[in-house]
Amino acid sequence: MSELTLFLIRIAFLAILWIFVLSAVSVVRSDMFGARVSDGAATASPRAAKKSKKQPKPAKPRRGAPTHVLVVEGRSQGERADLSKAPILIGRGADAAIVLDDDYVSTRHARIASSGDQWFVEDLGSTNGTYIGSVRINQPTAIAIGTRVRIGKTILELRK
Amino acid sequence: MSAQTWAREFVHRQRRGAELFLLILSLVVGIGGYAAVGIGVEQKVPADIVGYGGWLAVLIIGAHIVVRFVAPYADPVLLPLVAMLNGLGLAVIRRLDLAAGATQNDGFAKQQLIWMTLGVVLFAGTLIGLRDHRIMQRFTYTSGLAAVVLLLLPMLPGIGKDINGARIWIHVGPLSFQPGELAKVLLVIAFAGYLVLHRDALALAGRRVAGIDLPRGRDLGPILAMWLISLMILVRQSDLGSSLLFFGLFVIMLYVATERRGWIIVGGGLFLVGAVAAAKLISHVSARVDIWLHPFNHYQTTAGPHSDQLVESMFGMAWGGLLGRGFGNGSPYRISYANSDFIIGAIGEELGLATVLAVILCYGLIVERGLRTAIICRDDFGKLLSVGLASSFALQVFVVVGGVTRLIPLTGLTTPFLSYGGSSLVANWVIVALLLRISDQARRPLPDLSFSASDEATQVVKLP
Numbered sequence: 001m002s003e004l005t006l007f008l009i010r011i012a013f014l015a016i017l018w019i020f021v022l023s024a025v026s027v028v029r030s031d032m033f034g035a036r037v038s039d040g041a042a043t044a045s046p047r048a049a050k051k052s053k054k055q056p057k058p059a060k061p062r063r064g065a066p067t068h069v070l071v072v073e074g075r076s077q078g079e080r081a082d083l084s085k086a087p088i089l090i091g092r093g094a095d096a097a098i099v100l101d102d103d104y105v106s107t108r109h110a111r112i113a114s115s116g117d118q119w120f121v122e123d124l125g126s127t128n129g130t131y132i133g134s135v136r137i138n139q140p141t142a143i144a145i146g147t148r149v150r151i152g153k154t155i156l157e158l159r160k
Numbered sequence: 161m162s163a164q165t166w167a168r169e170f171v172h173r174q175r176r177g178a179e180l181f182l183l184i185l186s187l188v189v190g191i192g193g194y195a196a197v198g199i200g201v202e203q204k205v206p207a208d209i210v211g212y213g214g215w216l217a218v219l220i221i222g223a224h225i226v227v228r229f230v231a232p233y234a235d236p237v238l239l240p241l242v243a244m245l246n247g248l249g250l251a252v253i254r255r256l257d258l259a260a261g262a263t264q265n266d267g268f269a270k271q272q273l274i275w276m277t278l279g280v281v282l283f284a285g286t287l288i289g290l291r292d293h294r295i296m297q298r299f300t301y302t303s304g305l306a307a308v309v310l311l312l313l314p315m316l317p318g319i320g321k322d323i324n325g326a327r328i329w330i331h332v333g334p335l336s337f338q339p340g341e342l343a344k345v346l347l348v349i350a351f352a353g354y355l356v357l358h359r360d361a362l363a364l365a366g367r368r369v370a371g372i373d374l375p376r377g378r379d380l381g382p383i384l385a386m387w388l389i390s391l392m393i394l395v396r397q398s399d400l401g402s403s404l405l406f407f408g409l410f411v412i413m414l415y416v417a418t419e420r421r422g423w424i425i426v427g428g429g430l431f432l433v434g435a436v437a438a439a440k441l442i443s444h445v446s447a448r449v450d451i452w453l454h455p456f457n458h459y460q461t462t463a464g465p466h467s468d469q470l471v472e473s474m475f476g477m478a479w480g481g482l483l484g485r486g487f488g489n490g491s492p493y494r495i496s497y498a499n500s501d502f503i504i505g506a507i508g509e510e511l512g513l514a515t516v517l518a519v520i521l522c523y524g525l526i527v528e529r530g531l532r533t534a535i536i537c538r539d540d541f542g543k544l545l546s547v548g549l550a551s552s553f554a555l556q557v558f559v560v561v562g563g564v565t566r567l568i569p570l571t572g573l574t575t576p577f578l579s580y581g582g583s584s585l586v587a588n589w590v591i592v593a594l595l596l597r598i599s600d601q602a603r604r605p606l607p608d609l610s611f612s613a614s615d616e617a618t619q620v621v622k623l624p
Binding site: 017025116140 | 185483484607
């Protein structure tokens with residue numbers, strides 16, 4: 001093998017290596033600036049309109065799917081709200097679907113909504129937080145039937 | 161509030177196509193390197209290039225397919241970077257095997273490929289088995305305890321064994337394993353889970369000295385405990401590298417969790433005390449410091465500590481220069497343990513500074529992707545976990561490359577993914593799987609839960 005061939009192989013290998021590194025950097029760069037803006041803000045109104053049109057006829061609940069939220073512990077025990085009216089606002093304020101009589105609950109504390117077949121609970125920036133088990137949630141968190149959601153001194157559950 | 165708005169506005173794309181493109185490039189580097197080794201050393205393309213290339217391709221593409229199915233939103237750059245480093249490491253190990261006179265079917269490269277297969281299988285297993293990283297928070301104390309047990313295992317007579325002055329191996333039958341590598345992952349999980357729960361207390365400020373709030377005296381318990389554990393690893397197992405890695409990890413995660421610079425000062429102070437004491441009192445460590453300061457005094461000596469490894473590697477890197485000697489034209493085999501501790505020296509000699517810089521840049525990118533994942537991650541446990549995993553790479557690379565290039569005293573850690581070493585390779589593949597799992601969760605768009613239009617209208621009316 002001639003000296004020149006070996007030299008060319010060496011240069012070719014270095015070239016490939018650096019092409020790899022630079023492409024990786026360019027993917028990182030496009031990842032930083034190329035993320036598209038979600039259509040949530042720009043096209044909110046048509047989508048929301050479509051949704052509100054759909055709302056009058058709630059889909060028939062599937063078998064085994066939860067139908068209502070029940071307050072299982074706390075001063076408002078026994079209070080409930082139908083899931084067909086989702087999203088369900090929970091809080092101390094009068095506009096909440098479940099009005100909780102609990103000093104540790106914010107006016108608009110949390111809400112329960114669905115995405116696909118899955119139900120989610122989302123904290124609305126409350127003072128004392130929303131907990132699942134001992135973990136304070138800070139993003140919409142999936143809940144199932146029987147998951148105990150703690151808000152202040154109150155515990156709610158999805159029920160069939 | 162602004163962070164939340166940002167998270168709502170941007171939707172990360174899946175970028176699996178970009179990942180595949182980069183993976184194919186990384187395969188070209190890995191297989192091309194293997195071919196170049198054959199051409200350079202034996203003047204012919206290796207006979208098993210198809211089998212070898214095929215195996216590597218199956219592993220890498222297999223990992224890609226798993227990611228595509230179970231973590232579609234995961235970071236697109238991490239896996240290719242890791243695949244490239246692993247492929248390059250295999251080629252360099254193969255080159256050193258050939259110099260040592262090994263044939264195709266034995267030698268360290270073959271074993272490393274088997275370890276890589278196990279690593280990729282565990283990578284896939286982690287991604288498939290662990291669908292939500294938050295589950296690991298439940299095992300905070302379990303994994304902390306498991307890590308301590310793993311760290312103590314080499315001390316047991318019977319299965320523990322001294323190799324090269326460090327007692328970090330366990331032998332069960334024909335298998336040998338470094339439990340410290342696995343303990344590293346478990347410790348990061350334990351630190352993250354612990355700090356998420358206790359960071360509010362740890363962030364309380366105590367006395368204020370020179371413009372920086374020092375932590376309260378009564379909160380020093382955990383950091384002192386960690387310091388003592390690190391010192392114990394150093395004294396009992398003579399393992400300088402791991403001791404530095406564990407303590408460094410804890411201080412970094414403590415700082416990230418509490419945002420208090422005081423912890424870095426306390427941690428740095430404790431580290432200095434420990435380092436100076438160890439350099440003065442432990443003969444193993446003081447020999448390393450002496451070699452670091454005066455390597456040429458101990459070159460090819462007959463008695464006392466000898467620095468041949470470090471000096472040969474420096475000769476090699478100097479001879480390699482900017483573009484390297486080319487595979488087969490250098491003599492990296494003069495460095496003992498060139499395939500594990502000193503693989504950077506071997507790369508510097510035959511592939512030159514250009515490749516060493518590319519490799520360091522790749523590690524930098526891995527760490528950057530880990531920290532970026534931490535920034536966009538929505539839960540605190542995931543944030544801390546990815547910071548910890550990313551900084552474990554950063555610390556390890558700094559300690560190894562710094563040691564080889566004589567920036568700091570040499571310590572025995574492996575270069576992630578490049579060095580020969582089964583336990584380290586497997587553990588690092590698992591770390592990458594965890595990082596991909598967290599980044600998949602972090603980049604996944606939030607479920608659409610926007611209020612209906614009528615609701616928003618009500619809100620507007622209410623505003624003054």
